[in-house]
Amino acid sequence: MVYPNIEEIFPLLKNLVSIPSPSGNTNEVITYVEKFLSELQITTRRNRKGGLIATIEGKDSSQHRMLTAHVDTLGAMVKEIKPSGRLKIDLIGGFKYNSIEGEYCQIETSNGKKYSGTILMHQTSVHVYKDAGKKERNQDNMEVRIDEKVHSEQEVRALGIEVGDFVSFDPRVEVTPSGYIKSRHLDDKASVAILLQLMKQIKTENLHLPYTTHFLISNNEEIGYGGNSNITPETVEYLAVDMGAMGDGQSTDEYTVSICVKDASGPYHYELRKHLVRLAEENNIQYKLDIYPYYGSDASAAIRSGHDIIHGLIGPGIDSSHAFERTHKSSIENTAKLLYHYIQSNLIQ
Structure with missing residues (x-):
């Protein structure tokens, strides 16, 4: 057969x-x-x-x-552009925020431009935030750090990024010698x-x-x-x-x-x-x-x-x-x- x-x-x-x-x-x-x-x-x-x-x-x-x-x-969408130049996101599909913490991502604007970023807790640095490990992983505390020199809402909008832009997650696909395939x-x-x-x-x-x-x-x-x-x-x-x-x-x-x-x-x-x-x-x-x-x-x-x-x-x-x-x-x-x-x-x- x-x-x-x-x-x-x-x-x-x-x-x-x-x-x-x-x-x-x-x-x-x-x-x-x-x-x-x-x-x-x-x-x-x-x-x-x-x-x-x-x-x-x-x-x-x-x-x-x-x-x-x-x-x-699964994915996300830009919910809000913060005054800091970071992005608040809204989830697409049924999953939890903790499952995307630390993930590389891509923001795609409505005119087709693509920017890379990382999804992080706002209170990530243990050298600054005493309660970094205790804060809830939710929409208020998690944000996208864009890989561009942006420090304000205006600078982010100048890139063409807007509310409603799609955010996708890096799959990190790998096929192992033992026959496993792991990926988002x-x-x-x-x-x-x-x-x-x-x-x-x-x-x-x-x-x-x-x-x-x-x-x-x-x-x-x-x-x-x-x-x-x-x-x-x-x-x-x-x-x-x-x-x-x-x-x-x-x-x-x-x-x-x-x-x-x-x-x-x-x-x-x-x-x-x-x-x-x-x-x-x-x-x-x-x-x-x-x-x-x-x-x-x-x-x-x-x-x-x-x-x-x-x-x-x-x-x-x-x-x-x-x-x-x-x-x-x-x-x-x-x-x-x-x-x-x-x-x-x-x-x-």
Whole structure:
């Protein structure tokens, strides 16, 4: 059995995480994906929200499948320019301020200029602030130090920086000799890379899918509504490919594909879950079943928006989600294998 070339996924993933794409500012990364698929001669179109839909015709065009992964990431936006020339920020997506303390960042102005900076506590210096370690990590105390000679609000505005400018975080991506990949934004660019490599395999191996299949690269998942539209009336099954959440009480790990049975939105479709488990067991794919208590996906967003679909969620296991994330190539591989078999399987009846 030939599976998607796992080694090709890693450089693709490194490229994806290196393109800043906080929710609301995803055109550059969508253009990258669009070009990748165009070179494979895969038909794509953008929806009005800015997401990308790729379609591969199947033997049966009366019933469709849709798979989705999201390319938008956590980030921030300039909330206020302080008199000191530092920036107050407002968060984009569900994460905590402590997870970005000390991180290098990029500020992109509305006219396209980009400036580097660092996200720090105002009370960082222990030589000055006696309570530096005790202050709360929050919007009032954290700020962006811009790497420019600015000491006032006026000097910052002279650079073109304004309220509403996007702030993205340095991914610090690294692939280790032991097979780990650690980076910000593996949620969900690891899954995007897997789907892109899967589509490449479909084209290069001339695989004939049983059903017309859409691949939605959504761009608003982190804020709750990336994959809740542009679902064709013929779509029967909708599978979100997103990270598996790890932590105390979780079965998900960095080495298997995680099959979600329930998240904050409720249970996923029972028969589809059992179908995915059968495919995994029949093809010696390592998997874990899990519940993600504080989690929602594009599939759950699609259900909430009223679509009459069978919905599911799988993905690679990601450690330290919404912070300094990490996974292993074996988790990427097991996820890719399950998707490979899923797209060639029969629909749930």
